[in-house]
Amino acid sequence: MNVYDDTPAGRLGKAAERLVRADYLRRGCYVLDAYAIREGGAPLFTAPDGRRLRVPDLLLAKAHIPRWVEVKCKRRPVLYQRTRQWRTGIGVPQWNDYLQIEGETGIAGWLAMLHLQRGPETGLDPILLEASFAELRRHAITNDTPFPGEPHGMVFWPTTVFDAHPLTLGIDGTALPNLTLIVHPWERTAGDGRAPGMPVKGEHAEQEPLF
Numbered sequence: 001m002n003v004y005d006d007t008p009a010g011r012l013g014k015a016a017e018r019l020v021r022a023d024y025l026r027r028g029c030y031v032l033d034a035y036a037i038r039e040g041g042a043p044l045f046t047a048p049d050g051r052r053l054r055v056p057d058l059l060l061a062k063a064h065i066p067r068w069v070e071v072k073c074k075r076r077p078v079l080y081q082r083t084r085q086w087r088t089g090i091g092v093p094q095w096n097d098y099l100q101i102e103g104e105t106g107i108a109g110w111l112a113m114l115h116l117q118r119g120p121e122t123g124l125d126p127i128l129l130e131a132s133f134a135e136l137r138r139h140a141i142t143n144d145t146p147f148p149g150e151p152h153g154m155v156f157w158p159t160t161v162f163d164a165h166p167l168t169l170g171i172d173g174t175a176l177p178n179l180t181l182i183v184h185p186w187e188r189t190a191g192d193g194r195a196p197g198m199p200v201k202g203e204h205a206e207q208e209p210l211f
Helices: 008-026 092-105 133-139
Strands: 030-033 044-046 052-054 058-062 065-074 078-080 085-091 109-115 127-132 141-143 154-158 163-166
Touching (some): 092 109, 092 154
Parallel strands (some): 065 109
Antiparallel strands (some): 030 058
């Protein structure tokens, strides 16, 4: 077993994979669990030059169309103070690997981001954000500064780039791993009692649908 799997973040990630997998089955997709293939803790492609590339979590198929889907789970998005823009993101090395896998296999990739809350002080309100790698390339904001758990930097996107789908967890929120969160002053509940949170509807409905 990957040691990471037994951490709060790892358990949360595994729970997200199962939930999103079940959602795709409900949508009529055939699902290959690439995340279940373990080589040193993660499913990997080996390149001709010996490099090992991380593989997206799921391979979907529907109506003769295949799709790679990488599943991530975040407690909530982050409000970027300078632009007042809600953002979410993943590590730079993972992103680069996924793009190369998409290019070499010829199978379009998608990112599925499960957020449990829409803001740091809002209640539990799970929402699945989905966008194609093609769409995300156009809006990527790369920051090479080391972050906790991401020493090689992160790639961020405005949450409005994604299509949003409410998702039922099927479990009590108290059963979720308790992750330590930093709540910035500009993300806190206002004096009128309103807690800031990302908008529900994306602005990029013109993007290609998953299927």
